[in-house]
Amino acid sequence: MAIGSASANGRSTSFNGGFSAGSTASFVQKRTLFGRRTSSGLPPPPPLNLAAAHSQCPPLFPPPPHSASTAAFSALRCTKPQTQPSQLATAPIVYESNSGFSGPGPAGATPDSMVSLLTSNSRSAATANGAQLLFNSAVTLSSAAARHLEGTHSLPTTPLRALHHTSGAASALSPLHKTQGACPPRSNAPTSSSAFAQPEAPSTAMSSIDGCDSPALSGGSPKHCSHANSPRTPWITQQGACNRVPSRLEISDPSIEDNIGSMSSVYPYNYSISSHIRTPLRSNGKEETRASANLISAIPCRPMLHTKAARSVSAIADILNCTDRSELSRMRLPPPTPTSAHAQRDHTNYLGQKAAQLVDVDLMSKHGYAIEQLMELAGFSVAQSIAKEYPAGKVLLCIGPGNNGGDGLVAARHLKHFGYKTSLYYPVQPAKDLYKNLLHQCDIHHIPVVTDLTTEAKSSDLIVDAIFGFSFKGSVRAPFDQALDILRDVNTPIVSVDIPSGWDVEHGDVQGIGLRPDMLVSLTVPKLCAKQFNGRFHYLGGRFVPPDMAEELKVPKYPGTDQCVRLA
Numbered sequence: 001m002a003i004g005s006a007s008a009n010g011r012s013t014s015f016n017g018g019f020s021a022g023s024t025a026s027f028v029q030k031r032t033l034f035g036r037r038t039s040s041g042l043p044p045p046p047p048l049n050l051a052a053a054h055s056q057c058p059p060l061f062p063p064p065p066h067s068a069s070t071a072a073f074s075a076l077r078c079t080k081p082q083t084q085p086s087q088l089a090t091a092p093i094v095y096e097s098n099s100g101f102s103g104p105g106p107a108g109a110t111p112d113s114m115v116s117l118l119t120s121n122s123r124s125a126a127t128a129n130g131a132q133l134l135f136n137s138a139v140t141l142s143s144a145a146a147r148h149l150e151g152t153h154s155l156p157t158t159p160l161r162a163l164h165h166t167s168g169a170a171s172a173l174s175p176l177h178k179t180q181g182a183c184p185p186r187s188n189a190p191t192s193s194s195a196f197a198q199p200e201a202p203s204t205a206m207s208s209i210d211g212c213d214s215p216a217l218s219g220g221s222p223k224h225c226s227h228a229n230s231p232r233t234p235w236i237t238q239q240g241a242c243n244r245v246p247s248r249l250e251i252s253d254p255s256i257e258d259n260i261g262s263m264s265s266v267y268p269y270n271y272s273i274s275s276h277i278r279t280p281l282r283s284n285g286k287e288e289t290r291a292s293a294n295l296i297s298a299i300p301c302r303p304m305l306h307t308k309a310a311r312s313v314s315a316i317a318d319i320l321n322c323t324d325r326s327e328l329s330r331m332r333l334p335p336p337t338p339t340s341a342h343a344q345r346d347h348t349n350y351l352g353q354k355a356a357q358l359v360d361v362d363l364m365s366k367h368g369y370a371i372e373q374l375m376e377l378a379g380f381s382v383a384q385s386i387a388k389e390y391p392a393g394k395v396l397l398c399i400g401p402g403n404n405g406g407d408g409l410v411a412a413r414h415l416k417h418f419g420y421k422t423s424l425y426y427p428v429q430p431a432k433d434l435y436k437n438l439l440h441q442c443d444i445h446h447i448p449v450v451t452d453l454t455t456e457a458k459s460s461d462l463i464v465d466a467i468f469g470f471s472f473k474g475s476v477r478a479p480f481d482q483a484l485d486i487l488r489d490v491n492t493p494i495v496s497v498d499i500p501s502g503w504d505v506e507h508g509d510v511q512g513i514g515l516r517p518d519m520l521v522s523l524t525v526p527k528l529c530a531k532q533f534n535g536r537f538h539y540l541g542g543r544f545v546p547p548d549m550a551e552e553l554k555v556p557k558y559p560g561t562d563q564c565v566r567l568a
């Protein structure tokens with residue numbers, strides 16, 4: 001089934017890049033900021049000779065002194081003709097966030113002052129941290145500043161390691177390339193959109209960067225090794241054709257502080273950070289922090305600094321390894337405009353494990369609901385949340401032995417009705433009628449049960465984690481321990497039902513299981529661990545709570561007839 005063309009509910013959106021109503025609004029706002037002079041008083045950037053840019057593909061940054069060949073760099077240059085003219089023409093310094101805030105840079109800042117600040121800081125960072133952070137800091141510049149930088153400064157570029165291309169990203173990007181068609185293919189580069197799915201062997205010169213054999217770039221972590229079947233990332237590593245953009249990047253550096261893990265500035269495409277963690281690695285006990293970013297739009301030349309990090313001046317200083325923090329402190333951003341999502345989240349009530357179980361009991365005893373009723377609505381809300389953010393594609397649902405698994409079985413059926421191609425991984429099938437009936441219903445909807453989790457997980461566009469919910473406790477037992485390892489390592493986006501499996505219901509991933517869902521669908525009321533969720537989409541489902549109880553639990557309002565509401 002085609003991915004990335006249209007969602008199940010008819011909206012056109014990109015896989016990994018769907019915008020909710022709220023984020024669409026902010027997206028529009030950002031485009032406006034890029035497109036015309038704002039009230040910030042920023043001077044207009046120098047005019048750009050678009051014709052020259054289009055014909056010559058000038059480099060965004062000078063070639064790095066240490067690595068890539070000139071030929072490899074020409075691929076990077078090819079990204080420029082795809083840039084939207086309106087963005088290039090009058091771009092002020094803009095900070096963007098994936099949570100709805102967008103605003104001009106600090107008052108009085110000019111591309112020039114930003115460039116010199118970031119450049120000098122970046123240089124010192126280069127010494128301490130290597131080029132990886134350097135690139136991240138440099139790309140906090142707007143396209144205007146980046147153009148300025150091009151002509152006046154010499155920055156080494158940094159290969160961010162990209163771990164994964166999905167066909168979703170391919171489809172998301174292919175229309176852009178088809179219509180703009182500006183990138184001349186390399187002689188050995190495939191030209192059609194299917195090229196995205198095809199691995200391209202990295203040259204020897206870059207393999208130490210793109211691959212896993214560079215402890216400096218991988219944070220010494222074998223966990224970050226590129227996946228044998230994942231294509232390398234030609235663009236980011238300056239390896240290949242410009243029409244290949246990773247859908248997900250992973251940035252790791254042991255020197256990154258916890259609080260800046262949410263910073264994502266991946267140039268020139270628009271990425272949003274999905275997770276950052278400091279995990280004791282199982283293999284060698286070393287600590288690392290890593291950030292991963294998902295492609296959210298294929299419009300190039302929109303560098304971004306997420307406000308979560310941007311609001312913390314000291315965090316920026318840390319990532320830049322800045323010696324003069326007073327300089328950075330002048331870069332304070334205006335407070336974010338509260339969005340309904342923010343407001344909802346701020347007032348959200350979070351439940352501990354016991355409280356969640358008691359609510360469940362109350363619903364079924366005091367209020368007379370049958371589990372089947374609740375589960376149907378819970379699973380339906382999961383399917384609807386998914387349909388709001390991910391276009392129809394292949395979805396693998398991983399089903400656990402309890403009611404969380406039951407929600408997954410229900411969701412599988414509804415997703416199938418919505419046009420998704422669904423399959424189940426269901427290694428422990430309890431004999432209870434409740435589950436047997438749900439499985440039978442999946443069967444008559446032609447939803448197969450698969451056994452090879454690794455293969456299925458890799459070949460799916462989305463994974464639903466319905467393994468454990470609010471009754472999870474202790475360390476993960478077989479066969480789910482292995483299953484969670486596989487889910488942790490796969491690059492397919494994950495939607496967790498109620499609780500990211502393996503996470504402590506209240507304290508999050510204390511066991512270092514490492515599951516980092518892209519979406520969390522909390523049910524009834526978010527549980528405490530949801531505070532630590534930092535994927536892209538947080539929804540609430542289970543629209544069955546009677547009004548008095550809803551008031552007591554501070555259940556957010558659901559819009560219209562929706563079965564789910566986006567919290568963040």
Ligand SMILES: NC(=O)C1=CN([C@@H]2O[C@H](COP(=O)(O)OP(=O)(O)OC[C@H]3O[C@@H](n4cnc5c(N)ncnc54)[C@H](OP(=O)(O)O)[C@@H]3O)[C@@H](O)[C@H]2O)[C@H](O)CC1
Nearest residue numbers: 374401402403404468469470471472473475476477498524
């Ligand atoms: N009101 C609501 O919000 C509703 C939520 N629903 C969903 O139900 C789950 C909670 O379901 P529950 O059955 O209570 O629990 P779980 O799905 O979390 O799983 C229990 C099973 O998991 C096994 N388990 C527990 N810990 C481990 C572990 N460490 N390793 C392996 N297996 C584990 C457990 O086995 P036991 O032997 O310990 O009993 C159970 O088999 C909630 O999160 C929502 O998703 C309802 O659908 C509707 C109402």
Ligand SMILES: [K+]
Nearest residue numbers: 465468497499
């Ligand atoms: K789960």
